[in-house]
Amino acid sequence: MKASRRLVLALALLSVAVVSCVSDVQNQTKSNRGKLAPIQPNKTSELALSMRNLDAELVLALEVLNSGKGVESLTITDHDFLELNPTDSSMLVDGFQSLSMAFSAHVKAFNDRPGTDTYSAVVGGCISCHQRACPGPLERIEKRQWAVIEGK
Numbered sequence: 001m002k003a004s005r006r007l008v009l010a011l012a013l014l015s016v017a018v019v020s021c022v023s024d025v026q027n028q029t030k031s032n033r034g035k036l037a038p039i040q041p042n043k044t045s046e047l048a049l050s051m052r053n054l055d056a057e058l059v060l061a062l063e064v065l066n067s068g069k070g071v072e073s074l075t076i077t078d079h080d081f082l083e084l085n086p087t088d089s090s091m092l093v094d095g096f097q098s099l100s101m102a103f104s105a106h107v108k109a110f111n112d113r114p115g116t117d118t119y120s121a122v123v124g125g126c127i128s129c130h131q132r133a134c135p136g137p138l139e140r141i142e143k144r145q146w147a148v149i150e151g152k
């Protein structure tokens with residue numbers, strides 16, 4: 001009885017840790033059934049960490065773009081995704097390299113000329129890669145689109 005419960009818990013934790021490309025919503029539904037699944041900082045891959053940082057940069061950029069103040073000093077970090085370890089090598093799908101390079105070009109264009117157009121191209125780059133490599137976070141990335149804020 002006790003052992004089987006422990007097994008269930010272990011499996012539940014494992015499924016959260018391994019499948020970081022499932023949607024946030026799915027993760028939430030799972031964890032709402034019991035206690036919140038613990039965040040596992042040690043299990044976060046370099047690639048996943050860079051993604052979280054990028055996501056935070058987008059949140060900040062949106063705020064600044066929306067306020068219209070300090071837009072010219074905005075920057076987005078130009079990570080070299082090819083140098084970062086993923087959670088699982090299956091995430092490095094065919095075309096990952098060219099998607100990374102395209103994304104990097106959008107980031108450089110934004111850093112040269114921060115604004116809503118270049119920002120939208122960056123978010124477009126996030127979406128292009130995620131449609132191929134890791135669809136889970138797409139729902140969250142959609143919320144980072146300038147158009148979403150603009151239409152509020």
Ligand code: HEC
Pocket residue numbers: 020021045046047048049051052054055058081085086087088091092096099100103122123125126127129130133134137140141144
């Ligand atoms: C070239 C492909 C590519 C691009 C471009 C890309 N991503 Fe990702 N993203 C991935 C992959 C692959 C993972 C899974 C990483 C892992 O688990 O190791 C991921 C994971 C994530 C995650 C989940 C991280 C976690 O905590 O597990 C978020 C959120 C995310 N990306 C947001 C973004 C945002 C926002 C952008 C644009 C600023 C972006 N991504 C651009 C491929 C990409």
